[in-house]
Amino acid sequence: MKRSKIKLMEVCGTHTMAIARFGIKKLLPEDVELISGPGCPVCVTSETDIDRAIEICRMNDVIMTTFGDMMRVPGASGSLSEMKAKGHDVRVLYSPLDALSIAKKNPKKKVVFMGVGFETTSPTIAATVLRAKEEKIRNFFVLANFKLVFPALRAISESKKLNIDGFICPGHVSVITGSAPYERIATRYKKPCVIMGFEAADIIKGIKSLIKQIKSHESKAEIEYKRAVNRKGNKTAQDILGTVFKVEDTEWRGLGVIPKSGLKFKDKFQHFDAEKEFRIKIAKHKKIRGCICGEVLQGLKAPRDCKMLGTACTPSKPIGPCMVSSEGSCAAYYKYER
Amino acid sequence: MKDKITLAHGNGGRLMHELIKRLCLKFSNKILDEMADAAELEVSKKSLAFSTDSYVIKPLFFPGGDIGKLAVCGTVNDISMKGATPLFISLAFIIEEGLPISVLDKITQSIKEAAKKAKVLVVTGDIKVVEKGAADKIFINTSGIGVIDHSGRHIGAKAKAGDAIIINGPIAEHGMAILNAREKFGFVSNIKSDCRNLNFEVRKCLRASRNISVLRDPTRGGLATTLNEIADSSNLGIEIHEDKIPIRPSVKKMCDILGFDPLYVANEGKFISFVSAKDAQKVRRALGGSARVIGQVVSGHKKSVHLNTKIGSSRILQTLESDQLPRIC
Numbered sequence: 001m002k003r004s005k006i007k008l009m010e011v012c013g014t015h016t017m018a019i020a021r022f023g024i025k026k027l028l029p030e031d032v033e034l035i036s037g038p039g040c041p042v043c044v045t046s047e048t049d050i051d052r053a054i055e056i057c058r059m060n061d062v063i064m065t066t067f068g069d070m071m072r073v074p075g076a077s078g079s080l081s082e083m084k085a086k087g088h089d090v091r092v093l094y095s096p097l098d099a100l101s102i103a104k105k106n107p108k109k110k111v112v113f114m115g116v117g118f119e120t121t122s123p124t125i126a127a128t129v130l131r132a133k134e135e136k137i138r139n140f141f142v143l144a145n146f147k148l149v150f151p152a153l154r155a156i157s158e159s160k161k162l163n164i165d166g167f168i169c170p171g172h173v174s175v176i177t178g179s180a181p182y183e184r185i186a187t188r189y190k191k192p193c194v195i196m197g198f199e200a201a202d203i204i205k206g207i208k209s210l211i212k213q214i215k216s217h218e219s220k221a222e223i224e225y226k227r228a229v230n231r232k233g234n235k236t237a238q239d240i241l242g243t244v245f246k247v248e249d250t251e252w253r254g255l256g257v258i259p260k261s262g263l264k265f266k267d268k269f270q271h272f273d274a275e276k277e278f279r280i281k282i283a284k285h286k287k288i289r290g291c292i293c294g295e296v297l298q299g300l301k302a303p304r305d306c307k308m309l310g311t312a313c314t315p316s317k318p319i320g321p322c323m324v325s326s327e328g329s330c331a332a333y334y335k336y337e338r
Numbered sequence: 339m340k341d342k343i344t345l346a347h348g349n350g351g352r353l354m355h356e357l358i359k360r361l362c363l364k365f366s367n368k369i370l371d372e373m374a375d376a377a378e379l380e381v382s383k384k385s386l387a388f389s390t391d392s393y394v395i396k397p398l399f400f401p402g403g404d405i406g407k408l409a410v411c412g413t414v415n416d417i418s419m420k421g422a423t424p425l426f427i428s429l430a431f432i433i434e435e436g437l438p439i440s441v442l443d444k445i446t447q448s449i450k451e452a453a454k455k456a457k458v459l460v461v462t463g464d465i466k467v468v469e470k471g472a473a474d475k476i477f478i479n480t481s482g483i484g485v486i487d488h489s490g491r492h493i494g495a496k497a498k499a500g501d502a503i504i505i506n507g508p509i510a511e512h513g514m515a516i517l518n519a520r521e522k523f524g525f526v527s528n529i530k531s532d533c534r535n536l537n538f539e540v541r542k543c544l545r546a547s548r549n550i551s552v553l554r555d556p557t558r559g560g561l562a563t564t565l566n567e568i569a570d571s572s573n574l575g576i577e578i579h580e581d582k583i584p585i586r587p588s589v590k591k592m593c594d595i596l597g598f599d600p601l602y603v604a605n606e607g608k609f610i611s612f613v614s615a616k617d618a619q620k621v622r623r624a625l626g627g628s629a630r631v632i633g634q635v636v637s638g639h640k641k642s643v644h645l646n647t648k649i650g651s652s653r654i655l656q657t658l659e660s661d662q663l664p665r666i667c
Contacts, residue, residue, distance in 0.1 A: 014597070021599070023651025068663030085344045092663070094521050094596075198594075200649045315659035316346060316353050326597060326663060336653045 005033045007163060008210055009299055011153065012170030013040030013327030014198055020336035022200040024207075032211065035162075035299040036329035038152050038255060039170055041117045042069045043297060043321040043328045046251040049145045050075035051282045053114045054083060056143070056274060063089045063106060065099045066114035067121075073324045076283070080114070096128040103132075103140040112141045112274045120172040122146040122263055123237035126244040129272050141274035144264050147250060149173050150181050151261035157189035162299050166192040166210040168203070171225045178233025182221035190219045197225040244269050253321055254297030293320035296329055303333035310334060350558025350604070351658035373571075374495055375416035375554065378486060387422035389413055390481035398441065398475060400519040402511075402531030405478055406448035408606060411535045412557070413482040414456045418537040419553045419609065421493035421544060422484030424456065430464040432477040445476065456535035458482065497552050497572040501635040502618035504611045506539055507532070507628040508584040509561055513603035514592050527588045532607035539625060540609065546624035549614035556608060559658040562601040564610065565643045566657040576643040578633030578655070601645075602658045 010016050016036045019025060025034055038044050054075050057064040064080065071081040071092060084090040089109075093099060096113055103111040115125045125142060132140045149170065156164060169182055174195045182193040192213035196206030206224040213220060223229050241263070250262025265273040287294075290308050295301035303309055303322065313319040315331055322328035346353045362370055369377045376389035393409040403411075410427065417424040429449065433442070453460055515531040517523075540553060552572075556564035561583070569576045585600055593600045612635065613621045622629045643655040 017597075020653070021647075022649055023647045023653045024649070026651045026653075027649065071663065072660065081344065085342050094523060200647075204649070314352075316351065335656055335659070338654060338656075 005031050006211060006214055007033050007035055007165050008168055008207065009035045009037045009156065009164045009166075010168040011037040011039040011149065012168075012173065013043070013325065013329075014172065015168055015170065015196065015203065016040070016329050016332045017327050018198045018200075019203060020332040022203070023336075024200065024203055025337070027204075028207070032207070034168075035164070035302070036296065036332075037156065037167075037299055038252065038297045039118070039149065039173075040322070040325050040327045040329070041121065041147065042073055042325035043293065044147060044152075044252045044254065045070075045073065045116050045145055045321070046253050047075055048251065048282045049116075049143070050079075051077065052275070052280055053080065053112075053143055054078060055280045055282070056112055056278050057083045057088050057090060059110075059278070061109050063091065063102060063109050063111045064114060065091045065093050065102065065111060067094075067116070068092045069325050069327075070114055070116060072318060073321055074318065096125045097131065100128060100132055100135070100137055100140060103137050107139060110139050110141060110277070112143060114145070115142045116145045116147075118147055118149050118170075118173050119176045119241070120170075122245070123176060123234075123240050126240045129244050129269060130240065132272065133269070138271075140272065141277050142265075142272055143274040144245065145250075146245065146263035147252065148247070148261050148263065149177070150185065151258050152252065152255065153185050154189075155255060155258050156299065157185060157191055159298065164191060164299065165214050166194070168206060168210065169193050169195040169221075171195060171197045171202070171228060174223075174225070174229045174233070176234045176237045179221050179223050179229060179231050180233070186219045186221045192219045193221045195221070195223045195225050195229050197228065252297075254294035288319055291320040293322045293330070296320075296322050303330040306330065310338060346660055349658070349661045350560075350563060351660055353660075354558075355657075372495060375419040376422065376482075376484070378420060385486040387417045387420040387424075387484040387486055388481070389416040390479065391416060392477060392479040394474065394477050395516065396474065397516075397519050398445065400531055401515050401529065403533035403606075404445060404448050405476065406445035407452040408533050409478040409480045410449055410452035410456060410458070411533055411606060413480040414458055415536045415555045415606075415609070417482050417484035418535075418540040419493070419555055420484070420486060421540070421550075421553060422486040423541075424458050424482050424484035424537055426461045427453065427458050427480050427482040428462045428464075429460050430479040431466070432473050432479075433465065433467045434473040434475050435467055435470050437475055442476070452535065456537055493550060493553050495552065495568070495571040497568055497574055497576075497612045497635045498614070499574055499635050499637040500615055501551055501612040502615050502631050503565075503576070503578065503633045503635070504613060504618065504622055504625065504629055504631050505561070505584065506536075506609055506625045507607070508586050508589065509556070509605055509608060510585060510589050510593060510600035510603035512606040513560070514589050514598070514600075516604075517596075518592065527592065529586075529588050529592060532605055534607035536607065536609050542624045543611050543621055546621045547613050547617035549617050550611055550621070552610075552612035554610055556605050556610060558604050560600070560602040560604060561610070562599075562643065562655045563658045565655065568612070569643050570641050572635070573640055575636040575639035575641070576633060577636050577646065578643065579646045581648045582630050582632045584628055584630050598662045601655065602662055
């Protein structure tokens with residue numbers, strides 16, 4: 001009798017890319033299948049959130065700033081990169097703190113930071129907001145499109161369509177959150193969780209631990225990245241996040257609205273909220289015909305199932321978000337595995 | 339958007355190649371169609387190598403060099419990749435009004451030093467000044483001419499099956515040094531651009547073996563893109579080994595942190611030579627300590643480059659598609 005496959009999901013986009021870059025899939029036993037999950041912040045940012053950023057960017061007195069990855073993501077009316085080519089002021093930053101210097105240098109402009117990311121990135125932006133408050137910078141705003149990893153893991157664990165046997169858990173996020181929240185996923189849903197680093201040896205060792213747990217019918221949260229992650233995580237970063245943001249329902253591309261999965265400004269910090277400052281109405285987005293990114297993000301389909309990949313959709317002319325981000329699963333497949 | 343030039347048309351990737359092809363078609367001739375780093379001009383039995391390049395870089399000064407040194411070395415290197423001895427270069431400035439003369443002086447001093455080192459003469463030049471905002475501080479164009487000493491051999495765009503591939507030193511230094519200087523990350527590091535003239539190293543290489551088929555400098559688009567161009571033009575496959583590719587730990591770390599693949603990062607002082615397997619070690623020794631044999635040309639998997647990874651797996655190495663951008667997390 002044929003054994004059924006062991007399905008492991010790599011939650012994080014950096015893992016997706018590392019696995020492809022090292023060629024790890026080719027070395028795994030045939031009955032182990034790796035599925036990419038929703039852990040690329042660019043990919044899961046909803047079309048509405050991107051359209052909002054683009055509309056704000058069209059305004060004369062605005063300097064739009066963001067991380068490089070966001071530049072090429074297409075919304076209904078183009079991407080930030082296209083806005084830049086049309087002459088709008090869009091700048092790529094490496095640290096959100098740079099947005100504050102820009103705001104100070106341009107007191108007559110409104111400097112907006114398009115904030116996306118998981119628990120890894122959001123604390124640095126929360127810290128930037130605290131700094132802006134302290135320095136009384138009034139022309140700095142953030143589009144808060146931050147997401148939390150655990151509600152997505154819960155949604156995937158509860159999905160009847162997808163039967164994941166275990167999670168390859170993100171190393172960077174876990175530095176902040178610690179391993180404790182995974183314990184609940186492991187026990188409640190009987191899904192083994194192993195936190196891994198990003199070197200080839202980290203990933204291979206972590207996959208081995210996952211398979212060992214699955215074969216012995218265990219489901220624990222383990223850390224295979226002890227040089228960076230502990231059980232409690234980074235308390236300072238967690239506190240900063242809690243000071244500035246509150247948890248709300250939010251829309252994920254491909255996954256829909258997940259309850260309590262996003263971070264928005266607390267009332268005390270509302271004057272930094274770009275959504276409130278600009279109040280833009282965004283028309284409902286039409287689904288892109290033929291694009292299967294939604295299913296890819298849920299692990300229901302693989303990039304190789306897409307008919308547009310490599311023909312209509314390439315990294316220079318991406319159609320779906322999974323091709324745009326350097327850590328998206330379609331980009332990883334296009335670049336390393338085709 | 340389709341009718342506008344975007345930054346992606348200048349990044350060394352696929353769009354740039356499409357644009358170059360489109361423009362070149364207008365001027366199509368036997369010499370240009372070879373699409374080499376420099377043109378080979380036959381003038382009464384002797385051949386000349388002729389090449390041109392424009393230099394736009396931010397910041398103008400960076401660890402390991404500046405726009406002036408780059409403008410000399412870049413053109414000298416392109417000519418050298420044809421196996422030619424570079425002799426003369428032209429120098430044209432497009433300057434934005436308001437540039438301090440002291441900056442121009444510093445740049446020209448550096449051009450003087452680089453030209454002296456490479457043993458080339460600046461024989462003609464031009465200056466244009468444009469309104470503020472019409473250029474970014476200073477742009478430089480240099481063209482260069484070199485003489486090809488054939489001695490019965492031809493350095494071309496085509497590799498041969500069985501050729502070994504040699505690189506003269508560690509990769510990705512120029513691109514990461516520029517990024518570090520431009521964005522002021524504050525990486526406390528010794529990352530310096532590898533910007534330097536390669537004509538004398540190329541000479542050593544050519545003296546060591548008569549069986550060199552291709553010389554190329556992997557600048558924009560990095561090693562991966564250059565190897566793909568060669569695989570494509572030779573209609574052969576290329577195989578390289580990840581653990582043989584030299585890279586400094588500090589450069590690798592910076593790439594890791596930003597999520598950059600060093601194989602796609604620009605170099606300005608590196609070249610790869612394709613040489614018959616029997617001469618590979620001879621050429622490597624001639625190039626000195628940090629040169630490495632990194633792979634070979636194979637007759638299988640035509641027009642594609644395969645990378646054997648450190649952990650014993652393999653994958654395809656594609657051409658750079660779009661600029662590498664730092665990852666979010």
